[in-house]
Amino acid sequence: xxxxxxxxxxxxxxxxxxxxxxxxxxxxxxxxxxxxxxxxxxxxxxxxxxxxxxxxxxxxxxxxxxxxxxxxxxxxxxxxxxxxxxxxxxxxxxxxxxxxxxxxxxxxxxxxxxxxxxxxxxxxxxxxxxxxxxxxxxxxxxxxxxxxxxxxxxxxxxxxxxxxxxxxxxxxxxxxxxxxxxxxxxxxxxxxxxxxxxxxxxxxxxxxxxxxxxxxxxxxxxxxxxxxxxxxxxxxxxxxxxxxxxxxxxxxxxxxxxxxxxxxxxxxxxxxxxxxxxxxxxxxxxxxxxxxxxxxxxxxxxxxxxxxxxxxxxxxxxxxxxxxxxxxxxxxxxxxxxxxxxxxxxxxxxxxxxxxxxxxxxxxxxxxxxxxxxxxxxxxxxxxxxxxxxxxxxxxxxxxxxxxxxxxxxxxxxxxxxxxxxxxxxxxxxxxxxxxxxxxxxxxxxxxxxxxxxx
Amino acid sequence: xxxxxxxxxxxxxxxxxxxxxxxxxxxxxxxxxxxxxxxxxxxxxxxxxxxxxxxxxxxxxxxxxxxxxxxxxxxxxxxxxxxxxxxxxxxxxxxxxxxxxxxxxxxxxxxxxxxxxxxxxxxxxxxxxxxxxxxxxxxxxxxxxxxxxxxxxxxxxxxxxxxxxxxxxxxxxxxxxxxxxxxxxxxxxxxxxxxxxxxxxxxxxxxxxxxxxxxxxxxxxxxxxxxxxxxxxxxxxxxxxxxxxxxxxxxxxxxxxxxxxxxxxxxxxxxxxxxxxxxxxxxxxxxxxxxxxxx
Numbered sequence: 001x002x003x004x005x006x007x008x009x010x011x012x013x014x015x016x017x018x019x020x021x022x023x024x025x026x027x028x029x030x031x032x033x034x035x036x037x038x039x040x041x042x043x044x045x046x047x048x049x050x051x052x053x054x055x056x057x058x059x060x061x062x063x064x065x066x067x068x069x070x071x072x073x074x075x076x077x078x079x080x081x082x083x084x085x086x087x088x089x090x091x092x093x094x095x096x097x098x099x100x101x102x103x104x105x106x107x108x109x110x111x112x113x114x115x116x117x118x119x120x121x122x123x124x125x126x127x128x129x130x131x132x133x134x135x136x137x138x139x140x141x142x143x144x145x146x147x148x149x150x151x152x153x154x155x156x157x158x159x160x161x162x163x164x165x166x167x168x169x170x171x172x173x174x175x176x177x178x179x180x181x182x183x184x185x186x187x188x189x190x191x192x193x194x195x196x197x198x199x200x201x202x203x204x205x206x207x208x209x210x211x212x213x214x215x216x217x218x219x220x221x222x223x224x225x226x227x228x229x230x231x232x233x234x235x236x237x238x239x240x241x242x243x244x245x246x247x248x249x250x251x252x253x254x255x256x257x258x259x260x261x262x263x264x265x266x267x268x269x270x271x272x273x274x275x276x277x278x279x280x281x282x283x284x285x286x287x288x289x290x291x292x293x294x295x296x297x298x299x300x301x302x303x304x305x306x307x308x309x310x311x312x313x314x315x316x317x318x319x320x321x322x323x324x325x326x327x328x329x330x331x332x333x334x335x336x337x338x339x340x341x342x343x344x345x346x347x348x349x350x351x352x353x354x355x356x357x358x359x360x361x362x363x364x365x366x367x368x369x370x371x372x373x374x375x376x377x378x379x380x381x382x383x384x385x386x387x388x389x390x391x392x393x394x395x396x397x398x399x400x401x402x403x404x405x406x407x408x409x410x411x412x413x414x415x416x417x418x419x420x421x422x423x424x425x426x427x428x429x430x431x432x433x434x435x436x437x438x439x440x441x442x443x444x445x446x447x448x449x450x451x452x453x454x455x
Numbered sequence: 456x457x458x459x460x461x462x463x464x465x466x467x468x469x470x471x472x473x474x475x476x477x478x479x480x481x482x483x484x485x486x487x488x489x490x491x492x493x494x495x496x497x498x499x500x501x502x503x504x505x506x507x508x509x510x511x512x513x514x515x516x517x518x519x520x521x522x523x524x525x526x527x528x529x530x531x532x533x534x535x536x537x538x539x540x541x542x543x544x545x546x547x548x549x550x551x552x553x554x555x556x557x558x559x560x561x562x563x564x565x566x567x568x569x570x571x572x573x574x575x576x577x578x579x580x581x582x583x584x585x586x587x588x589x590x591x592x593x594x595x596x597x598x599x600x601x602x603x604x605x606x607x608x609x610x611x612x613x614x615x616x617x618x619x620x621x622x623x624x625x626x627x628x629x630x631x632x633x634x635x636x637x638x639x640x641x642x643x644x645x646x647x648x649x650x651x652x653x654x655x656x657x658x659x660x661x662x663x664x665x666x667x668x669x670x671x672x673x674x675x676x677x678x679x680x681x682x683x684x685x686x687x688x689x690x691x692x693x694x695x696x697x698x699x700x701x702x703x704x705x706x707x708x709x710x711x712x713x714x715x716x717x718x719x720x721x722x723x724x725x726x727x728x729x730x731x732x733x734x735x736x737x738x739x740x741x742x743x744x745x746x747x748x749x750x
Contacts, residue, residue: 095494096494099492099493099494100492102493103491103492103493103500106507110504110507110508111507113508114507114508114511114512115511117511117512118511118512118514118515121512121515121516121519121620121621122515122518122519124519124618124620124621125519125522125523125620125630126522126584126586127618128585128586128594128595347592349592349614349616351591351592351593351614351616352592352593352594352595353586353590353591353592353593353594353595353616353618354592354616354618355592355618355619355620356616356618356619359619359621359627362621365512376504376505376508377505379504380501380502380504380505381501383493383497383500383501383504384493384497384498384500384501385497386493386494386497387492387493387494387495387496387497387500387501388493388494388497390492390493390494391494391495391497394494401468405464405465405468408464409459409465410459412459412460412461413456413457413458413459413460414457416459416460416461417460418457418460419460419744419745419746420460420744420745421460423744423745423746423749424745426749427749
């Protein structure tokens with residue numbers, strides 16, 4: 001086709017294409033603050049030419065598609081870093097709460113151990129004094145309480161983390177069906193060759209959210225996306241999602257199941273990975289250390305105490321209730337076995353004024369009571385452990401945040417909407433639209449001239 | 456290369472970081488401590504546990520020293536009195552032995568000597584804060600009791616045990632000398648010697664032997680008193696040493712945990728400057744875009 005009417009149709013195609021382009025710019029501007037939105041760019045191509053004799057004429061412009069600008073590899077790296085950050089975030093916040101139990105040199109287990117031995121030394125200068133004997137019992141009772149409190153704090157942390165695990169599994173279970181539903185919609189759109197980029201953005205944002213909760217591997221297939229944990233447990237397979245379940249197991253903690261398979265130990269990353277690590281590894285390890293110290297110290301002090309004689313000249317009994325065999329739960333259960341200061345076995349020979357056995361009790365201060373270490377050496381090692389674990393998690397989180405920021409920067413530089421760019425584009429589309437309109441008006445004039453030729 | 460059109464999140468993250476630095480510097484300055492929780496400096500936190508324990512122990516040694524010092528002084532002055540009293544008995548003995556006294560006079564001297572014997576028993580029963588000082592470890596009852604069934608007329612109810620108190624790591628000192636060693640040591644029994652002199656005075660015979668054993672008891676007791684003098688000297692020296700050790704521990708604690716005031720202040724200034732700069736940068740981000748210039 002050629003001639004004036006051909007020009008008219010070319011101008012019309014330009015009007016339509018530029019209007020559509022304007023629309024995409026308008027949409028970009030509208031979504032300037034939408035998180036996860038990838039800007040769209042119109043792709044226009046020239047219309048198929050028509051050949052007239054030796055000449056080939058263009059037929060205007062066609063809007064081929066609106067292209068979403070995103071880098072799939074970058075999205076994957078963002079997902080991975082979100083997992084790391086989610087894990088470090090939950091680990092750090094749990095460790096920060098745990099280390100409170102071990103901070104403070106004037107309170108806590110370390111100070112209680114020091115004060116107990118201090119009271120024993122004090123009694124040695126006046127072994128018959130009932131008030132000083134009471135002082136030793138009070139210090140021993142405080143020592144037991146400090147172990148009880150520390151153990152109780154860890155237990156509380158443990159229960160809170162367990163609750164958090166259940167909640168996180170719930171969050172995962174609300175995200176996966178949404179992702180599966182989006183998968184279905186995206187496939188439907190793509191089956192009829194429609195642009196699904198908005199839905200893809202939404203799905204990307206949800207996968208990002210899911211990645212911060214649990215370790216997720218994204219497998220792109222022809223029929224959409226499959227999400228699995230790193231050990232291969234499916235979370236979403238194309239249009240289907242799979243719920244994770246929790247069940248109370250031994251010790252009152254929740255185990256995580258995929259179907260009938262226990263995957264609790266197989267989730268290293270994401271918020272869930274961090275929570276599980278602290279809940280199942282770090283807190284039990286600390287609890288075991290506390291038990292070890294409580295049991296070792298109580299047993300050594302009991303042995304020392306039994307080697308002496310009380311104020312009545314009777315052989316000493318246990319100072320603390322003997323810790324359970326194997327030591328499990330020793331810190332939580334530690335308590336005094338005697339309340340009468342007269343029964344404190346200070347004497348080494350049965351005479352009331354002797355202080356000989358107090359030296360034996362004092363010597364426990366420098367005895368290897370737990371893991372071949374002296375009580376305070378063992379405790380200070382524990383303080384170091386907790387402190388360095390927390391400090392390391394904080395440093396790792398800082399680094400991860402930096403990486404995530406840089407990745408976000410990169411993502412924004414590719415997918416983010418720039419208002420300047422959109423303004424310039426709008427001017428371009430407007431100018432093109434105006435020019436096409438001018439062509440139509442010119443053609444109109446010419447047609448008018450042609451129609452009026454006959455009159 | 457297209458740039459990130461949203462610099463705001465980066466700037467906010469930077470602002471967050473500088474504000475965190477400010478807060479940490481402020482905490483260090485206001486608490487006066489650099490290590491407030493183990494993660495601030497894990498190694499220092501671990502050493503602080505030991506430091507705190509050693510400080511507690513050292514302070515206890517010092518307090519033990521001062522509380523046994525009172526006991527020592529009481530015992531020492533009791534022994535001093537014992538020596539003076541025996542001296543008086545010796546003088547009386549010399550008078551009695553020179554053969555010029557009448558029977559009546561000798562009876563009077565014997566009565567005075569008996570009074571001295573009672574005084575010695577009372578000194579042997581000296582107590583400090585309710586504890587008999589010369590009873591070994593049977594401190595809750597007076598160790599010396601009059602008893603006519605024994606030769607010396609005085610029975611020792613205490614024992615031979617000695618208490619030791621720790622005044623340093625692996626450093627214990629004996630804090631008492633049992634009466635059995637001070638007053639009734641075999642061959643140097645003070646009460647026996649006194650009884651001998653009283654009997655000599657009453658019977659007007661055997662003065663030489665009685666005076667010899669009393670002199671011997673006098674020399675022996677004087678020698679035993681040296682124990683308290685020596686131990687008090689040791690205690691004094693240890694006290695000086697512990698004072699220095701305590702100072703060293705508190706210096707170590709300062710080095711480990713005390714706020715680095717100058718450092719913290721300069722970090723405060725730095726982070727404050729950084730915060731202001733970031734705020735200024737955010738303020739100067741153009742609120743305008745190309746849209747504002749298209750008419």
